Amino acid sequence: MDTTNRRSLAMLKAVAAGRAQLTCSREPDLFVDGVPCCDQFTAHTLSHHGLIxxxxxxxxxxxxxAVLTDAGRELVAEQPVAA
Structure with missing residues (x-):
């Protein structure tokens, strides 16, 4: 899976901003601002790839x-800033 698409980057940025929670599980679900994320497949992938x-x-x-790992912080940092 491409972990640098817009949706996954938005999820990583929400985690970086302290707006996200994970459930403690082998397949952790992601919540942003208290609301379940609509793409749990991507949330699971971000976790399994060691980004969150x-x-x-x-x-x-x-x-x-939820927190970013070192790899997650690197991935977010290397993305260009949108104009």
Whole structure:
């Protein structure tokens, strides 16, 4: 999967801005501003590719803050700024 499409980058930027939560799970669901993300497949892919992770441990199914990994921060940083 291309992890640099607009949707995945928007999801990564929401995580970077502190607006996202993940459920503690093998297939973590992403919530942005408290609302379930409409593309959980991409959320799972971002997690499995090591771009996002839970910010702290939690119980299975519990929502915890989502954070970027080093690889996620690098990917966001290398994207050109839109005019």
């Amino acid at each position: 992770r839970p910010g702290r441990p939690g119980l299975i199914g519990q929502r915890v803050p």
